Amino acid sequence: MLGNFSYCNPTKLYFGDDSLRFLSEELHKYGPNVVLIYGGGSIKKNGIYEEVTRILQESGKNVEEIAGVMPNSTLAKLYEGIEIARSHHADLLLAVGGGSVCDYAKAVSVSVNCEEDPWEKYYLRFEEPACETLPVGCVLTMVGTGSEMNAGAVITNQKTKQKIGHVFADERIMPKFAILNPRYTLTLPRYQMVSGIYDIFNHICEQYFSGEDDNVSDYISEGLMRAVLHASRIANRDPQDYEARSNLMWTATWALNTLVSRGKSTDWMVHMIGQSVGAYTNATHGMTLAAVSLPYYRHILPYGLQKFKRFAVNVWDVDPCGKTDEQVAEEGLNAMEVWMRELGLVMKISELGATEDMLEGIADGTIILSGGYKALEHSEIAEILKESM
Known part of the structure; x- marks a missing residue:
């Protein structure tokens, strides 16, 4: 092998058809205000939403939601999510869905406490966050992106027709934990x-x-x-x-x-x-x-x-x-x-x-x-x- 490198991956994974039971254990590590982030509503049809919200309630969390995160998450949706996370004084962003939802949560994480426009700072200048970031946890329902264990976040600017991914060098951006239950993927088309x-x-x-x-x-x-x-x-x-x-x-x-x-x-x-x-x-x-x-x-x-x-x-x-x-x-x-x-x-x-x-x-x-x-x-x-x- 050539060259020099470092490797650090701080994400804790829970894998298997009984993995969701570890969510409550992780939730106790964070403050009371959780923002639950998900996509178009399939988690409500397959029962995952009910399971997750029950655990959130039993853990005593004050929950706000960002619903409707689309497959190619947009900049307009990111701005919306930033405002929701700010007004809720979020202590944890919990993404339940596929890679786009996980990516979106990380984009919100680096933007909530950033005074600059996130598109300019992170997606055009590719800068790293100088502000405090929010912790992200993932409950994965679709596989492909690997977003559950990396620091990447892809956002689409519909006005300029640009879809750009930023793989952050800051390990704070990586999910703190990810729950991988393969059964959650079986209902996918x-x-x-x-x-x-x-x-x-x-x-x-x-x-x-x-x-x-x-x-x-x-x-x-x-x-x-x-x-x-x-x-x-x-x-x-x-x-x-x-x-x-x-x-x-x-x-x-x-x-x-x-x-x-x-x-x-x-x-x-x-x-x-x-x-x-x-x-x-x-x-x-x-x-x-x-x-x-x-x-x-x-x-x-x-x-x-x-x-x-x-x-x-x-x-x-x-x-x-x-x-x-x-x-x-x-x-x-x-x-x-x-x-x-x-x-x-x-x-x-x-x-x-x-x-x-x-x-x-x-x-x-x-x-x-x-x-x-x-x-x-x-x-x-x-x-x-x-x-x-």
């Missing part, structure tokens, strides 16, 4: 399930496709990717298979709690392009990633040929005998495409609502990073988007 599965897989890819040194992180990544492939095929056949869904939930957490990024550079251009697509279409995050991934990877394959060859052999079991490196690498991406279609992922951004007249704006809104095998030019992003149509 198949579309949301497979979208989350691809989000998990791509998080690993974003950290894998960079660097050429002999890095322990890449070996871990290969194991995680194989775990996703195995569990995803079982879950796709039987979405009620608890073991497969529990393995996906656990893999999602380790895919993006920064462990597999240690000691190496990382790419993240699929996310940059996909998030810009999402800002224009409001499409489901995992599907935007799926739609742009293969055109991007086929574009950068010549610049990272040896890693793509390794990916083919170690993840997809491609036999390299008698083949050129290019043939092996391409066979790996072809196997990946077969798997993606098997899951039923969206493979074209046009199916997500993108139109030809949006492409220039999407390209302009794509943040260009340099951690991968090639720093893209604007014209290359435009070409990848055309290939994704």
Whole structure:
């Protein structure tokens, strides 16, 4: 492994179908005022809301709610949440939902005591919080983002059509605790399930496709990717298979709690392009990633040929005998495409609502990073988007 790094992950996890019972234990560590944050109301239909509010009441908490957090959490919704948390004098933000709800809670956390505009400070200048932050706890109901064990928060500015993620360096932003009950994910529609599965897989890819040194992180990544492939095929056949869904939930957490990024550079251009697509279409995050991934990877394959060859052999079991490196690498991406279609992922951004007249704006809104095998030019992003149509 090359370079120097530090690693600290302060989030305490409770995993399993009996994990919610630990919520009361955690609540006693915080003051009386809790803001309960959730999405469109599915937790009220499946009974999770009732379970959580009962525990809050039994713990003597004074509860205010922020409901209706959308999948691509907006800046307007963030401003609303800041005011609610301030007026409630919140001691804890409790996010119950998927990654967007957890992301949103962290964005509120860093903004409540900040005198500056959070969009300008955190999402345009990418500064760290200088103010006191609020503690966040998560009860996870959908897997994919890994937001339950990282310091990332993605917000969409609908006016400027920008969807930007800030992974804070300050460990205070990471959830203090997260409750992961795989049974809470079993009621998700198949579309949301497979979208989350691809989000998990791509998080690993974003950290894998960079660097050429002999890095322990890449070996871990290969194991995680194989775990996703195995569990995803079982879950796709039987979405009620608890073991497969529990393995996906656990893999999602380790895919993006920064462990597999240690000691190496990382790419993240699929996310940059996909998030810009999402800002224009409001499409489901995992599907935007799926739609742009293969055109991007086929574009950068010549610049990272040896890693793509390794990916083919170690993840997809491609036999390299008698083949050129290019043939092996391409066979790996072809196997990946077969798997993606098997899951039923969206493979074209046009199916997500993108139109030809949006492409220039999407390209302009794509943040260009340099951690991968090639720093893209604007014209290359435009070409990848055309290939994704």
